[in-house]
Amino acid sequence: MTPATSTTDWLPAAIRNVAIERRLKSGQTLFHAGNRSLGFYEVVGGTVRLIRVDRSGREAVLQTAVAGETLAEASLFSSVYHCDAVALTEAVVRLYPKAAVLSELQRDSETGKAFAAMLARQVMALRTRLERRNIYSARDRIRHYLTVNAGADGRTVALTGTVKQLAAELGLSHEALYRVLARMEAEGEIKKLGATIKIKSMM
Amino acid sequence: MTPATSTTDWLPAAIRNVAIERRLKSGQTLFHAGNRSLGFYEVVGGTVRLIRVDRSGREAVLQTAVAGETLAEASLFSSVYHCDAVALTEAVVRLYPKAAVLSELQRDSETGKAFAAMLARQVMALRTRLERRNIYSARDRIRHYLTVNAGADGRTVALTGTVKQLAAELGLSHEALYRVLARMEAEGEIKKLGATIKIKSMM
DNA sequence: CGAGTGATTGACTTAGATCAATGACCGTGG
């Protein structure tokens, strides 16, 4: 339900303690495709990208992970990494060693369940975000975001970050977002109150 | 790696056999938000939508599941459904009962692992598709698709369905896709060979 | 043999990207 890529709360302390923190310089490679998989990572600070490089050198970004997000979970179940990970900015990551995680998942079925639940929730949230991107009109995309993220009263949406960040989440330029938001407010559909948006009427 | 939402291969026969198939008429509701969660579904045929309805009656689509895809996995870990599911077309779904699935996941750690691995792969694939939608230019979006989905030789992409379906996957009108593909071919970047695209040079 | 759908291409329109500029804030270093 929450869009938050709520990272690693499912991890028992036992595993969290064996995590290995590593600091990356901007541009530095964390792992390469083909490297033996050591486990999955959590980005503690900065930004790390997963990249697939084709033989002509062109690269395609598979994921851009920022602080709090998690990286390469699937590598837990694979012996090698299938893409490159490189730091886009200076960054700090935490490695959760494969063997430790897997054996813990196996030993404690509660942890296994929590892990699966977290992944299932992520799948749900990702599908929702993807579905939103299928909406062509900026206004309807915003409406989708608002109704999906409305609080319990169904009328109040708490903005998590800056408007620019929201624009990125929606796949709009920030200018376009400002404009549409302004129009929606002018037409009485919403009301901005600081970091909150009130949904008033709907057309 | 494969973009396929490869559904239920992880399920042991034991569970597959207790699945309950159900036929839905177009427009029929499979479950409502707040209903006690019975398990998750696989869409065998037709199309089913997950919908969140806000109090003013506006609805936001959270997911559109077509044949072969899976629905509401997260409900395995929740006591009630959190949205409505309604058939967009006539449809056939298969219900995997929660209790049976959960106990099997718990009993057989191999199954649990396979389930988690499937979810992790789905998360990866979804993130990749979402990342692609961040690319504004149609051409670059197509390039992203091609490099991500290139076969082992890195130069051959097998199209899974029709070009129209690809257009939907890319979030483009099919006309736009035809045009850009035609231009790319004219400029020698790719070569279409039936249901295959050869990547020739890259600009 | 029509009906329905995909593939393709042309013409036209427009929503939203881009480029620009301004004002409000904010931390910070002298």
Add this chain to the structure above:
DNA sequence: CCACGGTCATTGATCTAAGTCAATCACTCG
């Protein structure tokens, strides 16, 4: 304490890529 550099918020002007409407042709199917 204040000037300065940086980022966010906001709005205007302009441009274009891609959507929409439309028409044609090729196919498949009952």
